[in-house]
Amino acid sequence: xxxxxxxxxxxxxxxxxxxxxxxxxxxxxxxxxxxxxxxxxxxxxxxxxxxxxxxxxxxxxxxxxxxxxxxxxxxxxxxxxxxxxxxxxxxxxxxxxxxxxxxxxxxxxxxxxxxxxxxxxxxxxxxxxxxxxxxxxxxxxxxxxxxxxxxxxxxxxxxxxxxxxxxxxxxxxxxxxxxxxxxxxxxxxxxxxxxxxxxxxxxxxxxxxxxxxxxxxxxxxxxxxxxxxxxxxxxxxxxxxxxxxxxxxxxxxxxxxxxxxxxxxxxxxxxxxxxxxxxxxxxxxxxxxxxxxxxxxxxxxxxxxxxxxxxxxxxxxxxxxxxxxxxxxxxxxxxxxxxxxxxxxxxxxxxxxxxxxxxxxxxxxxxxxxxxxxxxxxxxxxxxxxxxxxxxxxxxxxxxxxxxxxxxxxxxxxxxxxx
Amino acid sequence: xxxxxxxxxxxxxxxxxxxxxxxxxxxxxxxxxxxxxxxxxxxxxxxxxxxxxxxxx
Numbered sequence: 001x002x003x004x005x006x007x008x009x010x011x012x013x014x015x016x017x018x019x020x021x022x023x024x025x026x027x028x029x030x031x032x033x034x035x036x037x038x039x040x041x042x043x044x045x046x047x048x049x050x051x052x053x054x055x056x057x058x059x060x061x062x063x064x065x066x067x068x069x070x071x072x073x074x075x076x077x078x079x080x081x082x083x084x085x086x087x088x089x090x091x092x093x094x095x096x097x098x099x100x101x102x103x104x105x106x107x108x109x110x111x112x113x114x115x116x117x118x119x120x121x122x123x124x125x126x127x128x129x130x131x132x133x134x135x136x137x138x139x140x141x142x143x144x145x146x147x148x149x150x151x152x153x154x155x156x157x158x159x160x161x162x163x164x165x166x167x168x169x170x171x172x173x174x175x176x177x178x179x180x181x182x183x184x185x186x187x188x189x190x191x192x193x194x195x196x197x198x199x200x201x202x203x204x205x206x207x208x209x210x211x212x213x214x215x216x217x218x219x220x221x222x223x224x225x226x227x228x229x230x231x232x233x234x235x236x237x238x239x240x241x242x243x244x245x246x247x248x249x250x251x252x253x254x255x256x257x258x259x260x261x262x263x264x265x266x267x268x269x270x271x272x273x274x275x276x277x278x279x280x281x282x283x284x285x286x287x288x289x290x291x292x293x294x295x296x297x298x299x300x301x302x303x304x305x306x307x308x309x310x311x312x313x314x315x316x317x318x319x320x321x322x323x324x325x326x327x328x329x330x331x332x333x334x335x336x337x338x339x340x341x342x343x344x345x346x347x348x349x350x351x352x353x354x355x356x357x358x359x360x361x362x363x364x365x366x367x368x369x370x371x372x373x374x375x376x377x378x379x380x381x382x383x384x385x386x387x388x389x390x391x392x393x394x395x396x397x398x399x400x401x402x403x404x405x406x407x408x409x410x411x412x413x414x415x416x417x418x419x
Numbered sequence: 420x421x422x423x424x425x426x427x428x429x430x431x432x433x434x435x436x437x438x439x440x441x442x443x444x445x446x447x448x449x450x451x452x453x454x455x456x457x458x459x460x461x462x463x464x465x466x467x468x469x470x471x472x473x474x475x476x
Contacts, residue, residue, distance in 0.1 A: 231455065348448050348456060349435075377451075416458070
């Protein structure tokens with residue numbers, strides 16, 4: 001048995017037209033959601049792209065996680081504020097995956113924070129946190145070899161969708177919310193770490209201390225494929241201040257062998273006053289070319305999902321309780337700790353906080369507080385460490401294995417496997 | 420990376436280096452299966468630049 005339903009219009013119970021037909025096989029849809037599963041033309045006004053299919057629209061990974069991890073700055077495992085960031089302080093300061101780097105001898109000093117947003121255009125578009133750089137010591141004239149920037153580093157194996165180095169290479173589009181005190185031109189560099197190639201882009205801060213949404217396009221590169229490995233493939237750098245060594249050339253609008261002089265041409269100096277701040281959030285990297293009208297919505301991940309992805313590169317744990325054995329009359333003991341998430345690579349370890357030991361072999365109950373004395377690093381990305389700690393005052397006096405309980409609830413262990 | 424010193428540890432942690440930065444923060448860096456560890460890479464470059472890893476106490 002078969003049957004046919006023949007209609008020219010489908011309306012909702014309120015009489016509003018949802019789908020209509022012109023009688024020649026073409027339907028017009030007013031659906032404004034679930035466009036990810038649609039295959040017809042996606043109207044721009046309804047959140048689509050105007051292209052016939054998602055692939056034609058350049059949305060090659062519509063159901064995948066965003067390429068930028070923690071682009072909404074929600075996760076900050078290390079801390080939420082670091083003061084006195086100055087010469088020699090390159091590294092991850094607050095928000096996970098967001099790095100501050102400086103080259104040369106930076107004269108400015110900064111406070112970097114994970115900023116909570118409660119108002120402004122970024123906030124009303126769904127962003128409750130930002131990465132904020134506050135200038136506390138100004139540098140009105142950077143040295144020629146000074147270059148300060150915020151950067152994000154991505155693994156090569158996660159970038160294959162760009163088909164870089166092939167005849168089908170894709171363009172890159174970077175979108176983000178930014179607020180800066182200093183108006184004028186700022187620059188961005190995409191650096192291909194596998195092939196030492198770069199391309200530049202720029203955006204303008206139009207209004208001081210006002211959140212603005214920027215969409216910056218970068219050309220495709222048919223030269224130099226990203227490696228299929230866990231090393232650094234792409235580094236995205238937002239320059240904050242740069243000396244003449246980095247500004248004296250021409251900003252490259254096509255990929256080229258990296259040239260220092262072309263890095264940040266036209267860059268304003270965001271460090272020239274202690275009144276200056278620079279804030280950024282909502283960072284997304286898309287495959288293909290988009291405008292401010294066609295850029296796909298930011299993919300908001302849950303905090304838990306974002307934290308899990310961040311922990312591939314950095315993880316911190318505390319609240320340990322150790323039950324171990326002391327060998328013979330040694331005063332040094334080892335406890336075993338393991339990270340929760342497999343790391344990008346064999347991680348570096350660090351610790352802080354003290355350990356309180358209790359010794360059943362001498363009656364138990366007495367506490368001896370010591371700091372950890374060392375760490376035996378992992379031998380692989382599973383990230384298991386041995387933590388060394390001493391029992392100076394209460395070493396056993398006989399051979400054999402003696403049980404020890406150590407209250408290490410204040411011990412903090414960190415695993416780092418950053419790019 | 421602003422490296423101040425790099426030092427070996429005694430047994431049983433002899434395969435882990437103590438990396439101390441100029442701000443005196445310190446880290447424990449693996450040497451086994453560590454070619455993808457960027458801290459280990461920085462130490463190798465630091466050594467190639469003419470610096471020396473200290474022996475364990």
